[in-house]
Every structure is written in C-alpha cells, then in structure tokens.
Amino acid sequence: MLQIPILENHPLAPLTTWKIGGPAAHLAAPQDLEEVFGLMRLAYDRGWPLFFLGRGSNILIADAGLPGLTLHLAKSLQKIERQGETLRVGAGVALPRLARQAAVLGFSGFEFLAGIPGTVGAAVRLNAGAEGGNLAGVLRRVWVATPQLQMLEFTVQELALGYRSSLLLNFPHWLVVEAEFALQTPAPPPVIEARMRQLLAARKARFPANPRSCGSVFRNPPGGSAAGALIDQAGFKGRRAGEAQVSRKHANFILNQGHATAAQVKALITEIQENIWRTRGVALEREVVFLPDDLGG
Numbered sequence: 001m002l003q004i005p006i007l008e009n010h011p012l013a014p015l016t017t018w019k020i021g022g023p024a025a026h027l028a029a030p031q032d033l034e035e036v037f038g039l040m041r042l043a044y045d046r047g048w049p050l051f052f053l054g055r056g057s058n059i060l061i062a063d064a065g066l067p068g069l070t071l072h073l074a075k076s077l078q079k080i081e082r083q084g085e086t087l088r089v090g091a092g093v094a095l096p097r098l099a100r101q102a103a104v105l106g107f108s109g110f111e112f113l114a115g116i117p118g119t120v121g122a123a124v125r126l127n128a129g130a131e132g133g134n135l136a137g138v139l140r141r142v143w144v145a146t147p148q149l150q151m152l153e154f155t156v157q158e159l160a161l162g163y164r165s166s167l168l169l170n171f172p173h174w175l176v177v178e179a180e181f182a183l184q185t186p187a188p189p190p191v192i193e194a195r196m197r198q199l200l201a202a203r204k205a206r207f208p209a210n211p212r213s214c215g216s217v218f219r220n221p222p223g224g225s226a227a228g229a230l231i232d233q234a235g236f237k238g239r240r241a242g243e244a245q246v247s248r249k250h251a252n253f254i255l256n257q258g259h260a261t262a263a264q265v266k267a268l269i270t271e272i273q274e275n276i277w278r279t280r281g282v283a284l285e286r287e288v289v290f291l292p293d294d295l296g297g
Ligand SMILES: Cc1cc2nc3c(=O)[nH]c(=O)nc-3n(C[C@H](O)[C@H](O)[C@H](O)COP(=O)(O)OP(=O)(O)OC[C@H]3O[C@@H](n4cnc5c(N)ncnc54)[C@H](O)[C@@H]3O)c2cc1C
Pocket: 017, 051, 052, 053, 054, 055, 056, 057, 058, 059, 073, 091, 092, 115, 116, 117, 118, 119, 120, 121, 122, 123, 124, 125, 126, 127, 128, 129, 130, 131, 174, 175, 176, 177, 211, 213, 214, 215, 216, 289
C-alpha cells in the first residue's frame, strides 16, 4: 500500500517560475525511488496520464491544469554522493546546489549551472547550458525509469546530447531519476566561487529583473541570429497579450506582469513564430514545454 499523500485539485501555478496554470487533478511528491515506482504503477493501474514537474522553470501549464497524476520532484531524489572521481546526483537536486557542491569539493566545470533555476533531471533532458557550458561537458551517465517500471542506464554518448536536445526528448514519459557527473578538473574553491559570482553578475545584467518567466522561450535557430535578436528586430519588445509581455530587456523572455494566463502566453508565442516565419523564413522552435499539450496521447 502506498503511504504517500496524494493531493487532489492542487494549484500548480505557485510551483512554477511563471506562476501560471491550473491545478493538478492529483499531485504527489515521492521521496525515493520506491515511491516513484509505486506512484507510476498507481497511475498505470488507474489509467491516469502521468506528468513530471521539477522546479517549473521551463514549463507552461495549461489554464485548465493537468489531468491524471503529477509527480513533483523538486524536493525528491535529493542525493549528492561522491564516488571517487564521480558525483551521483538525484534528479530532484537543484542545479545551483550541484554547482555549489562541486565548488566545495574543489572541482571546476559546473559553474555555469549556478544561475539555472531547474533540477538535474529536467536539465539532462535537454542538455541545459549557459555561458558557453552545457551538461555534456560534465555528465557521464543517467538512469531513467520507464512507464513499464524498467530502469534503463545510458552513457552520455548514448544520450546524443546536442544544443538543448537529447535522445530523452523523444521519450517524454521516461523519468530521469539519477545522473553521474565527472569530477575531472580540480581547482581551488575560492577561484571556482569567484567565477560563479562573475557568471551570476553577468546574467543579472542581461536578464529581466522580473523572475516570473521561463528563461528563454525559444531555442536559438541553427546558423544565423539568436532567437532574441530576431524577435527584437521584428519589434516585439514590450508587446503584450493581456498580462503576458515580451521583455523590453531580453526579447526571448516572456514575463508574467500580473495575472497572465497560459492562453495569453501561447497567443504571444504563436504571434512571434508566425511573424518570424513570414518575415525572416525562420521557424522558431520552442524550448519551453507546454503541458499537457506536448505530451500527446
Ligand atoms: C530565469 C530563468 C533562467 C534560465 N536560464 C537557463 C539557462 O541559462 N540555460 C538553460 O538551459 N535553461 C535555462 N532556464 C530554463 C530551465 O531552468 C531549465 O530548462 C531547467 O533544466 C528546467 O528544470 P525544471 O526542474 O524547472 O524543469 P520543469 O520546468 O519542471 O520541467 C521541464 C520539462 O522537464 C520535464 N521533467 C522535469 N523533471 C524531469 C525528470 N526528472 N525526468 C524527465 N523529465 C523531467 C517536465 O515534465 C517538463 O517537460 C532558465 C529558466 C529561468 C526561469
């Protein structure tokens, strides 16, 4: 018997950085792998669709909310364990915590994670990156739970990490449960910490002050200009749909300026995509995930 509390009709907006979206029909926060599997089995038995939510920093939840069961992982799977020259890290660990831990241990290469407000599991899924670094530089392998309750192990080569992409994007029903990182570049902790402070200051100067966003909405298209530059050149800075607004500081950010709805954010995203396609012939691809829309059947 599962002993985990399952909350019904629970608001999800506060669990996301955009603060947008309706409630979860059922929400649970598994503490360990056994509870993860128990909840996955429950969803399967009841025919509930299953959703994963980390720190909600790359997600737009529909105004109607999510049916089925949502697993909230931001406080689950929190282990960080050194094993020789590697770190085994639970999928729910926050990226800034991982960066700090590597610094304390005296290993460089993780500094770029200090400003990314997500979890390890979601970051692996799309090879999160910043300031010229990405997970491919430090990741060794990951463990994934499938809806059939199998555990799969992938090396970093098998994950085929690319720019904001990995094999895992093809399997949205797979849950990343753990990752192994390489501790390969020793450096004095004060040097690493100074580098992190420098990167954080650079981000602060570039990004909007309003924290209610999902970071970059679109991936940068291959080759030419960055998505933000294309959107800026098309005159979208400051454009609103209700209380959703394209940032005046960084055009690849859409801000919730009050009580924006998912419908308003989607309207802005569609307007931008149509405009950039028509005027520049570039198909801007979303980085942010729409739930439940992007999960299909
Ligand atoms: C201000 C700001 C700045 C940002 N800057 C950057 C940046 O510099 N670089 C960058 O790459 N990203 C950036 N992001 C985006 C975001 O932080 C990353 O994409 C992060 O990896 C998302 O983690 P999360 O836990 O919040 O995921 P969520 O938003 O909760 O989920 C995102 C997707 O991952 C899925 N998911 C969540 N956990 C798991 C899991 N364990 N296994 C499988 N799937 C899972 C969800 O179902 C969803 O589809 C930024 C966001 C914000 C708000």
